[in-house]
Amino acid sequence: MATTARKKPVKRRRSPIQSRGQATVDAIVEAAAQILARKGPAAATTNAVAARAGVSIGTLYQYFADREALLQEIGRRHVAEMQAVLAGALTGIDGLALPAAVDRLVAAIVAMHRVAPRLHQALHQSLARDHLDTIDAFEVAVEGMVSRALETRDELDLSHPELTATVLVRGLGGLIRTTIRREPERLDDPALALAMRAMILGTLGESRRRA
Amino acid sequence: MATTARKKPVKRRRSPIQSRGQATVDAIVEAAAQILARKGPAAATTNAVAARAGVSIGTLYQYFADREALLQEIGRRHVAEMQAVLAGALTGIDGLALPAAVDRLVAAIVAMHRVAPRLHQALHQSLARDHLDTIDAFEVAVEGMVSRALETRDELDLSHPELTATVLVRGLGGLIRTTIRREPERLDDPALALAMRAMILGTLGESRRRA
DNA sequence: CGAGGATCTGAGCAAAGGCTCATCTTCTCC
DNA sequence: GGAGAAGATGAGCCTTTGCTCAGATCCTCG
Structure with a gap:
């Protein structure tokens, strides 16, 4: 099962190699899913997601090409x-x-x-x-x-x-x-x-x- | 059969008195509905709606307290x-x-x-x-x-x-x-x-x- | 231990969009 | 005709948000 930040079109980004990276990706995805579920799409801004995941926005964009890719x-x-x-x-x-x-x-x-x-x-x-x-x-x-x-x-x-x-x-x-x-x-x-x-x-x- | 820009909460705005105003309101609503239907909610910005309706944004906000009211x-x-x-x-x-x-x-x-x-x-x-x-x-x-x-x-x-x-x-x-x-x-x-x-x-x- | 890659940081840029306000134009009606 | 209300204008303020970049920090492994 493939895992992380792969898109079909032209939106790639680094894939996590170390387990630390994998954990980060999971944290981001889970944070986003949580916000999405609790407060709806509008509240799921990239900054809010990063904050809830406990990482900086920079990190988020290290693994996801853009907000859409995250969704x-x-x-x-x-x-x-x-x-x-x-x-x-x-x-x-x-x-x-x-x-x-x-x-x-x-x-x-x-x-x-x-x-x-x-x-x-x-x-x-x-x-x-x-x-x-x-x-x-x-x-x-x-x-x-x-x-x-x-x-x-x-x-x-x-x-x-x-x-x-x-x-x-x-x-x-x-x-x-x-x-x-x-x-x-x-x-x-x-x-x-x-x-x-x-x-x-x-x-x-x-x-x-x-x- | 109330007609135009009335809200329950605290969002009022002028109601059209003259027929000119009524026509303007209709134009705005129709323009918005059209954009909404053709290009989706994201494209239905207040500026875009006003432009398509052929009025200025100022006019739009004369009749609708905010975007939400229009929707x-x-x-x-x-x-x-x-x-x-x-x-x-x-x-x-x-x-x-x-x-x-x-x-x-x-x-x-x-x-x-x-x-x-x-x-x-x-x-x-x-x-x-x-x-x-x-x-x-x-x-x-x-x-x-x-x-x-x-x-x-x-x-x-x-x-x-x-x-x-x-x-x-x-x-x-x-x-x-x-x-x-x-x-x-x-x-x-x-x-x-x-x-x-x-x-x-x-x-x-x-x-x-x-x- | 230390080079080099992996990971992470966060201030801030640029774009976009909601909305205001000072001002002008058009109507209505006496 | 003209006063005053109704209607219309649009430059631009302000906020929000997606996203970048120049570095700092952490890990792995020889």
Whole structure:
């Protein structure tokens, strides 16, 4: 797994060689993520980040070409974390019967978003429009994954697995994001999980080939 | 139907008396909305807005206490427009049979978002975190409206109409917003409309009292 | 130990943008 | 017609912020 300050375009900077440098980079990224999560994108100025990380701005710019690069790195780490949680919560799901599998899926999606709700939201804001490729790519990947999983289950007999996957993933994602923004505590509400379950099962049932 | 530069807190400014003033205010708001929609929140600087509106910054600040007030006014107008479109697209829906009603609903929701997709997205970004009360209030209102509509239809026999409404409204909203961001042209895809229909019908069916 | 690379420092430059104010122009209305 | 209110102007102040640079300090390793 690559680690630090690499960009695709033309934005490189020194990569840490000594462990001291690595620690510094981590401190910077974590400080930035914290500010982002607690006070939003506007508060995450490079100077503020450096201060919170306990390093000088000079040091920050030693590892990141510019503010944008820092944000992208945060996005990359966040996505990796979400992916890990998702994968973990989904292992062995193929062996389960449909209702149980759906329960698992709901739990997994919720868990994935619970990793860092505020940060997730902040990233969706700050990266939007420009380079939220990382997050987008992840979401696209999830849609593909779900699509394939749906195809595999013959019992479902969907007429358009991809479409169904798209609707489900984007719908659930939006639902959860909205809920996080407006009623964060509600994520733990079992009733909501049940409602999501109903939505998924209902959508699947209604999307059968001979519906 | 108040009109222009009124805030709740402590941010007032002259309200236009002469029609000239009203025209100026409209020009400013429209210019700002245009920039917001085309180039995003970052590009919507007060100077840029004034320039595009063909007035001086001084004039802009004659009617708006600060940039934020301007954004809020845009939000207010946008929400009003969406509300109008929604109401229009939904008239007489109570008399329709369920499948037809759902089709109408899907069309209405899509139409509502098509009013100004880019602006809608930009507002969600720029207002987020601080004062997007206006948009939030609207969304809450829509949830309430849908909840009541669901309750009315005895045929549905929902166990938790409110929950179902929440899930449907937030889910569909998120689905549409994500689609607008990633594949704007797809909003016109009839297959997507069908998929949304399936999602709604399925969710309703699966949310019955004795499910 | 000491050379040389890695790391870190922070004052401050330059750009950008929000917003003010002193002043001028246009309307309204008696 | 003209007084006074409404409307408009725009140079520029002031603050914020991204980012640079000339060095200082710390580490590694022969």
